[in-house]
Amino acid sequence: MSAAATPLELEQHRPYLLRFALLQLRDRSAAEDAVQETLLAAIQGASQFAGQSSVRTWLVGILKHKIVDSIRKASREQPVESVEDRGEDLDAFFAEDGHFAEAPQQWASPERSLEQQRFFEALERCLQSLPRNTARAFTMRELMGLETEEICKELRISTSNCWVMLYRARLSLRACLERTWFLADPAKAG
Amino acid sequence: MRLRLSCKEASSLISRAMDARLSVTERIALRLHVAICDACTRFTSQVEFLRRAVKALPGPDDPRER
Numbered sequence: 001m002s003a004a005a006t007p008l009e010l011e012q013h014r015p016y017l018l019r020f021a022l023l024q025l026r027d028r029s030a031a032e033d034a035v036q037e038t039l040l041a042a043i044q045g046a047s048q049f050a051g052q053s054s055v056r057t058w059l060v061g062i063l064k065h066k067i068v069d070s071i072r073k074a075s076r077e078q079p080v081e082s083v084e085d086r087g088e089d090l091d092a093f094f095a096e097d098g099h100f101a102e103a104p105q106q107w108a109s110p111e112r113s114l115e116q117q118r119f120f121e122a123l124e125r126c127l128q129s130l131p132r133n134t135a136r137a138f139t140m141r142e143l144m145g146l147e148t149e150e151i152c153k154e155l156r157i158s159t160s161n162c163w164v165m166l167y168r169a170r171l172s173l174r175a176c177l178e179r180t181w182f183l184a185d186p187a188k189a190g
Numbered sequence: 191m192r193l194r195l196s197c198k199e200a201s202s203l204i205s206r207a208m209d210a211r212l213s214v215t216e217r218i219a220l221r222l223h224v225a226i227c228d229a230c231t232r233f234t235s236q237v238e239f240l241r242r243a244v245k246a247l248p249g250p251d252d253p254r255e256r
Contacts, residue, residue, distance in 0.1 A: 016248065019248040020247070020248055023247055023248065093198075094196075094197065094198040097196065098196025098197055098198040098199065099196065099197050099198075099229070100197050100201075100229050100233075103228070103229040103232075104229055104232040104233050104236055105232070106232065107232075107236060107239075110236075110239045111239075113243070114242070114243060114246055115250065116250075117249050117250055119243075119249070120243075120246070120247060120248060120249030120250075121249075123243055123244070123247065123249075124247070124248075138244075139244070141209065142240075142241055142244040142245065143244055143245070143247060145245075147209075148209045148210060162209075163205070163206050163209060163210070166205060166206075166208075166209055167201075167202055167205040167206070170205050170208075170237045170240060171201070171205075173240055174233065174236050174237060174240060177236075177240070178236075
């Protein structure tokens with residue numbers, strides 16, 4: 001067992017894991033449960049930690065499984081009403097003739113934003129402004145790295161419904177980041 | 191499917207291509223559109239950036255944790 005994976009060391013990752021779980025679950029007690037189960041599983045399975053990845057990466061891998069369990073449990077207990085989402089609201093992003101209502105602007109050095117905590121705070125705020133189901137499908141796809149088929153199955157929605165939600169999320173988040181981050185602060189330009 | 195796409199149709203395909211495989215016709219139509227459309231060229235690179243950004247969440251170490 002790696003010296004890095006003592007219970008005390010594992011415990012230090014709790015705040016990070018909780019922030020990750022909250023991004024997906026948006027429910028404090030469900031997120032705390034998932035993190036608790038992750039740390040317990042990690043302590044029990046510490047000998048399985050191969051040391052090839054960082055402890056945090058290993059923990060996030062376990063956490064993702066616990067989060068999917070949590071989503072599965074919630075959707076069993078409280079099935080989502082399956083209303084077909086055709087994305088009529090997305091018309092607002094486009095003009096009558098099908099052009100963007102507001103064309104995407106040039107973003108100044110986006111890669112540099114990835115080094116700034118404030119950028120991620122802006123991104124989280126944008127995520128929180130999405131409709132609940134849209135945000136859930138999107139983070140399952142992009143944060144958890146699930147395939148569309150798995151998302152449809154867990155959320156009990158059709159594939160086309162899933163695509164509409166992912167498309168809505170991308171249109172909305174792109175516009176939100178542009179408005180609240182890339183074009184918000186002239187000091188960041190250039 | 192028509193080969194001439196609007197930005198609305200093109201951006202929907204750009205998004206779907208990130209989750210599934212497009213048909214040959216869809217791919218050709220999309221390529222033709224993006225080649226002449228600055229807005230959809232930007233849209234493509236920005237949603238790809240968005241994917242990288244979300245993968246990096248919750249972001250660099252948060253000083254609030256210490």
